[in-house]
Amino acid sequence: MPKILITGGCGFVGHHFVEHFLKTTDWSISILDKLSYAANGFDRIRDIGAYDDSRLSLYTYDLENEISQGITKENSTTEYILHLAAESHVDGSIKDPMKFVRSNVVGTGNILEFARRCKNLKAFVMFSTDEVFGPAPAGIRFKESDPYNCTNPYSATKAGAEQLTLAYMNTYNVPGFITHTMNVFGERQHPEKFIPMCIKRILGGEKIFIHADKQLEKPGSRFYIHARNVANAVHFLLGRFEQREMYNIVGEQEVDNLTLVKFIASLLRKSPVWEPVDFHSSRPGHDLRYALDGSKMKGLGWRLPLDFKQSLSKTIEWYINNPRWLDV
Numbered sequence: 001m002p003k004i005l006i007t008g009g010c011g012f013v014g015h016h017f018v019e020h021f022l023k024t025t026d027w028s029i030s031i032l033d034k035l036s037y038a039a040n041g042f043d044r045i046r047d048i049g050a051y052d053d054s055r056l057s058l059y060t061y062d063l064e065n066e067i068s069q070g071i072t073k074e075n076s077t078t079e080y081i082l083h084l085a086a087e088s089h090v091d092g093s094i095k096d097p098m099k100f101v102r103s104n105v106v107g108t109g110n111i112l113e114f115a116r117r118c119k120n121l122k123a124f125v126m127f128s129t130d131e132v133f134g135p136a137p138a139g140i141r142f143k144e145s146d147p148y149n150c151t152n153p154y155s156a157t158k159a160g161a162e163q164l165t166l167a168y169m170n171t172y173n174v175p176g177f178i179t180h181t182m183n184v185f186g187e188r189q190h191p192e193k194f195i196p197m198c199i200k201r202i203l204g205g206e207k208i209f210i211h212a213d214k215q216l217e218k219p220g221s222r223f224y225i226h227a228r229n230v231a232n233a234v235h236f237l238l239g240r241f242e243q244r245e246m247y248n249i250v251g252e253q254e255v256d257n258l259t260l261v262k263f264i265a266s267l268l269r270k271s272p273v274w275e276p277v278d279f280h281s282s283r284p285g286h287d288l289r290y291a292l293d294g295s296k297m298k299g300l301g302w303r304l305p306l307d308f309k310q311s312l313s314k315t316i317e318w319y320i321n322n323p324r325w326l327d328v
Contacts (some may be wrong), residue, residue, distance in 0.1 A: 001055075003058040005030045007063065007111055008085030009038075009165040012189045013127075015044035017082060018056070020235065022048075022287070028055050028257035030075050032111075033085065034062040037190075040328050044188050074129050079119050080238060081176075083111055084127045088263045089192065090154045099151035104157035108164055114171040123238055124176030126165040130248075131155035135287035143293045144180070151174035151287055162246075169244045177241040177294035179234060181249045182292055186227035186311075187318045191326050195224070195312070198261055199319050202325040210258050211279030213288060219258040220279055220288045226311035229304050236302050250294035253308045263309075267316050272274075 004021060008014040009031030015045055021027055033039050059071055072094070087093065087103040108126070115124045133142040134149030142311050148157040168174045185195045201208050211220040233249045241247070255263075257272065265272040279288050306314070319326060 001028055002024050002079045003028045003030065003077050004080040004082065005032060005075055006082045006084060007032045007304070008083075009033055010035060010039035010055045010058075011042070011046055012038065012186070012193075013184055013230065014187065015048060016083045016186055016229045016232070017084065018045065018050055018138050018230060019048045020231035022050055022053060022055065024235065026055075028057075030057045030059065030078070032059050032061050032063070032071070040190075043328075047188060054262050062176075062269060063110050064102050066110050069138060069206070072114060072117065075114075076118065077120050079120050079122045081111065081115050081118070081121065081124045082127065082234065083108065083125060085111075086127075086158070088129075088154065090152050092218065093152055093154035093157070094302075100153050100157045100162075104154075105160045105164065108161035109227055111270070112165060112168045112174065114175050115176075122175060122263070123241065124165070124169075124174050125180040125234060125237075126176065127234075128158045128162050128178055128180050129155060130180050130182045130290045130292050132159040132162065133285070133290070133292070135236075136289050136291035138289070139292040141291040142248075143246055144296060148194055161313065166244060175243060177237065177244065178246045179249055180246065180292055181225065181230050182251060182290060183222040183224045184227050184230055185224055185286060186232040186315055188323070188325050190328065194257070195260070195264070195315070195317065196326060198272075199262050199316060200267070202261075202265050202272050204267050204306070205270075205273065208261055208272060208274045210261065210274050211288065212276040214278050216276040216278065219276065220283060221256040221293065222290055223250065223251040223254050224260070224312070225304075226306065226315065229311065232305050233297065233302055236300075240300055248292040248294050249297060250292045251308050252304055254291065255308070263312070264316060266312060269318075
């Protein structure tokens with residue numbers, strides 16, 4: 001059976017990929033994860049019932065180090081590598097940028113070195129972010145070919161990782177592609193992220209700070225997408241990608257953060273407490289609006305399995321039934 005290696009597979013987005021491939025394929029799956037705070041140990045893997053699955057192998061490893069001989073031997077027949085492991089919190093990158101350089105750039109280099117030694121490799125997937133394009137003016141959605149404009153160390157390190165991936169694809173003919181996704185949400189997400197943070201604060205009657213423009217009149221906006229939809233899109237691309245291409249994986253609906261807070265509160269049957277704040281003065285390096293053009297994926301025939309409101313409603317219902325994940 002095909003063998004797939006998922007870096008960061010114990011993390012939020014990664015464990016949804018693990019669950020997707022366990023449920024929709026008969027593939028053998030390896031996880032490479034350093035088990036930082038973002039992984040929460042093996043809890044996510046246990047929670048989806050994958051911990052004891054005979055098709056799953058777990059390796060605790062920090063990609064800032066060269067891939068060891070033992071891990072190389074155990075995974076030498078790997079056909080697909082999904083590189084999701086990364087430091088991803090923008091505030092953290094502003095506080096400690098070199099941590100992100102080591103994890104996101106050096107770490108990508110080390111997994112690429114492993115990839116170019118895999119003789120059966122069919123695809124290396126570099127999982128990147130919309131933030132490499134920087135803030136999107138009103139009415140603009142960035143296409144895959146648009147120039148980058150990184151505004152914080154996190155996005156800069158992801159752009160660096162992308163360029164390193166392209167270099168390996170060009171120099172060593174490593175097969176694969178790069179994806180850009182926007183704000184991903186779903187079950188078991190760390191409560192530092194906006195949607196679970198909103199759920200927690202609304203349930204607790206706490207104030208939510210809404211990032212807005214300097215006049216405190218226009219809230220920031222995003223195109224949110226559920227992690228299962230992202231996994232579905234990447235799986236779709238594995239059989240259709242073109243070498244060295246980039247693909248935007250985008251939710252179908254732009255939502256400003258105040259509207260999102262009010263929608264979450266309505267589903268929770270609570271009244272939210274919120275206050276607008278000048279987004280840039282309060283959090284330098286953050287952008288008011290991100291937007292990607294998803295027409296390339298649409299042209300290939302990919303469609304969202306569930307739309308935004310369906311996905312968000314199911315996610316909120318899940319958190320209500322699993323409140324411990326709001327306190328990890």
